[in-house]
Amino acid sequence: xxxxxxxxxxxxxxxxxxxxxxxxxxxxxxxxxxxxxxxxxxxxxxxxxxxxxxxxxxxxxxxxxxxxxxxxxxxxxxxxxxxxxxxxxxxxxxxxxxxxxxxxxxxxxxxxxxxxxxxxxxxxxxxxxxxxxxxxxxxxxxxxxxxxxxxxxxxxxxxxxxxxxxxxxxxxxxxxxxxxxxxxxxxxxxxxxxxxxxxxxxxxxxxxxxxxxxxxxxxxxxxxxxxxxxxxxxxxxxxxxxxxxxxxxxxxxxxxxxxxxxxxxxxxxxxxxxxxxxxxxxxxxxxxxxxxxxxx
Amino acid sequence: xxxxxxxxxxxxxxxxxxxxxxxxxxxxxxxxxxxxxxxxxxxxxxxxxxxxxxxxxxxxxxxxxxxxxxxxxxxxxxxxxxxxxxxxxxxxxxxxxxxxxxxxxxxxxxxxxxxxxxxxxxxxxxxxxxxxxxxxxxxxxxxxxxxxxxxxxxxxxxxxxxxxxxxxxxxxxxxxxxxxxxxxxxxxxxxxxxxxxxxxxxxxxxxxxxxxxxxxxxxxxxxxxxxxxxxxxxxxxxxxxxxxxxxxxxxxxxxxxxxxxxxxxxxxxxxxxxxxxxxxxxxxxxxxxxxxxxxx
Numbered sequence: 001x002x003x004x005x006x007x008x009x010x011x012x013x014x015x016x017x018x019x020x021x022x023x024x025x026x027x028x029x030x031x032x033x034x035x036x037x038x039x040x041x042x043x044x045x046x047x048x049x050x051x052x053x054x055x056x057x058x059x060x061x062x063x064x065x066x067x068x069x070x071x072x073x074x075x076x077x078x079x080x081x082x083x084x085x086x087x088x089x090x091x092x093x094x095x096x097x098x099x100x101x102x103x104x105x106x107x108x109x110x111x112x113x114x115x116x117x118x119x120x121x122x123x124x125x126x127x128x129x130x131x132x133x134x135x136x137x138x139x140x141x142x143x144x145x146x147x148x149x150x151x152x153x154x155x156x157x158x159x160x161x162x163x164x165x166x167x168x169x170x171x172x173x174x175x176x177x178x179x180x181x182x183x184x185x186x187x188x189x190x191x192x193x194x195x196x197x198x199x200x201x202x203x204x205x206x207x208x209x210x211x212x213x214x215x216x217x218x219x220x221x222x223x224x225x226x227x228x229x230x231x232x233x234x235x236x237x238x239x240x241x242x243x244x245x246x247x248x249x250x251x252x253x254x255x256x257x258x259x260x261x262x263x264x265x266x267x268x269x270x271x272x273x274x275x276x277x278x279x280x281x282x283x284x285x286x287x288x289x290x291x292x293x294x295x296x
Numbered sequence: 297x298x299x300x301x302x303x304x305x306x307x308x309x310x311x312x313x314x315x316x317x318x319x320x321x322x323x324x325x326x327x328x329x330x331x332x333x334x335x336x337x338x339x340x341x342x343x344x345x346x347x348x349x350x351x352x353x354x355x356x357x358x359x360x361x362x363x364x365x366x367x368x369x370x371x372x373x374x375x376x377x378x379x380x381x382x383x384x385x386x387x388x389x390x391x392x393x394x395x396x397x398x399x400x401x402x403x404x405x406x407x408x409x410x411x412x413x414x415x416x417x418x419x420x421x422x423x424x425x426x427x428x429x430x431x432x433x434x435x436x437x438x439x440x441x442x443x444x445x446x447x448x449x450x451x452x453x454x455x456x457x458x459x460x461x462x463x464x465x466x467x468x469x470x471x472x473x474x475x476x477x478x479x480x481x482x483x484x485x486x487x488x489x490x491x492x493x494x495x496x497x498x499x500x501x502x503x504x505x506x507x508x509x510x511x512x513x514x515x516x517x518x519x520x521x522x523x524x525x526x527x528x529x530x531x532x533x534x535x536x537x538x539x540x541x542x543x544x545x546x547x548x549x550x551x552x553x554x555x556x557x558x559x560x561x562x563x564x565x566x567x568x569x570x571x572x573x574x575x576x577x578x579x580x581x582x583x584x585x586x587x588x589x590x591x592x
Contacts, residue, residue, distance in 0.1 A: 015406060018402065022425055025462055026424065110333075112519060112571055121336075134353070174585070222430065274430050
């Protein structure tokens with residue numbers, strides 16, 4: 001009897017620290033933030049509830065709306081850029097090329113670097129007076145422009161380029177792993193039928209990369225929603241609000257503007273956007289897993 | 297069938313057709329896009345300021361001038377403080393090492409308990425943990441800051457280490473759970489019959505068997521924590537600011553002339569540790585990414 005009790009308690013005890021972290025920190029902090037978002041707290045939390053007033057204020061704040069709009073532009077272009085370039089690189093490396101591992105190393109190394117480092121590198125490359133633009137113009141292409149970051153209209157695209165440079169390698173690695181798992185028999189069949197290689201990639205290979213694609217899209221989407229360091233390092237949100245993002249808006253209101261109610265409401269909005277964007281991926285992959293289990 | 301399955305796909309390597317030519321042209325231009333920023337960083341850090349002002353971001357330095365590196369390490373200014381990234385480097389070491397060691401160990405225990413002992417509520421905890429991994433940090437920040445301030449952990453080394461452990465839990469737990477699930481249960485049952493208890497099986501059988509995953513998890517955590525900016529900025533306090541935060545302060549808060557050579561040297565220094573890890577252990581790095589990505 002004694003033995004049995006010990007057996008069932010020890011594993012639970014081993015998980016206790018993590019349980020505490022989940023319940024106190026994860027759930028506890030989330031609930032507090034949610035509660036704060038319905039109050040008019042400024043520097044210190046208050047219990048003065050104002051309903052959805054902070055959310056209404058958020059939606060009428062031009063800075064927040066600019067940040068949300070920037071996030072959509074950045075997110076769509078960054079994810080599309082990473083997926084397209086990553087897929088093309090993976091397909092190219094899948095064609096039995098020489099120096100494959102060298103190429104792979106070159107394509108993936110930016111992913112090992114921090115967003116701050118990435119941002120600072122590209123800030124220098126896009127320097128209007130001494131950067132890439134000046135050199136290319138000196139070579140004779142006088143109309144060349146790479147001065148994206150100082151323009152209100154173009155700065156966000158500068159951030160996209162830096163982001164894609166950092167993240168495309170991740171997509172490449174995961175797509176390549178997926179491609180290597182595809183039955184060679186299908187390739188033989190496609191070749192016998194005289195289907196061109198690019199067609200085979202689009203119609204035969206791509207559909208089979210579904211799970212890898214879902215996983216990598218989730219990672220990229222999470223990265224987009226959390227985007228903060230990259231923007232702080234490369235433009236600090238400027239010029240004006242041209243590269244302002246929600247995560248930075250929250251940080252500013254939390255620690256500089258001392259607007260706790262508004263900041264927590266914005267954080268809850270950010271969480272909602274995760275749920276809206278990521279939930280469908282989760283749903284599809286769990287449905288697929290269930291269907292597979294049903295068949296087996 | 298067996299013959300067909302070993303037939304290599306694609307054309308034979310070495311035969312240079314127009315298609316192959318295009319393929320290599322694509323790969324080489326992509327390799328340039330990914331590697332030129334690193335090249336520019338290195339040459340910029342080796343130039344003198346007059347050389348940089350003369351233009352030519354791609355040109356090789358006229359001589360090997362290491363003074364920018366020296367300044368970056370021990371004399372570059374962030375605002376009025378001129379001590380380089382040195383302090384940040386050691387702060388990052390002091391933050392990263394304990395946080396990696398503890399979080400990996402906790403992850404190993406969690407994964408072991410969840411896969412072999414399956415205590416009541418384990419699945420629920422794991423699910424909550426995975427859901428928590430999707431929540432943006434901004435949702436947790438304010439409550440955590442307040443709790444840490446109450447417990448005298450805010451702006452302290454133990455505080456920032458604890459924060460990294462807390463937010464590292466989902467990844468390490470996932471990695472080890474998925475790893476231990478692949479180990480045959482007979483091994484566990486046999487040890488149980490021999491009378492070994494929870495901790496003995498863990499220390500003597502499971503831990504030695506999980507060395508590959510320990511390496512992968514430690515590498516993932518190390519890179520992630522070293523590259524962190526947000527948590528270090530909020531929780532570490534002035535005395536313990538990690539290297540990424542110091543780097544950003546040095547580059548983006550200069551008052552006088554911008555010393556691009558010093559900035560690039562400091563940037564390389566900050567990226568150096570993760571880069572070395574990546575170049576030395578590329579294969580493991582890729583394995584870690586793939587293992588962590590199952591999360592999606």
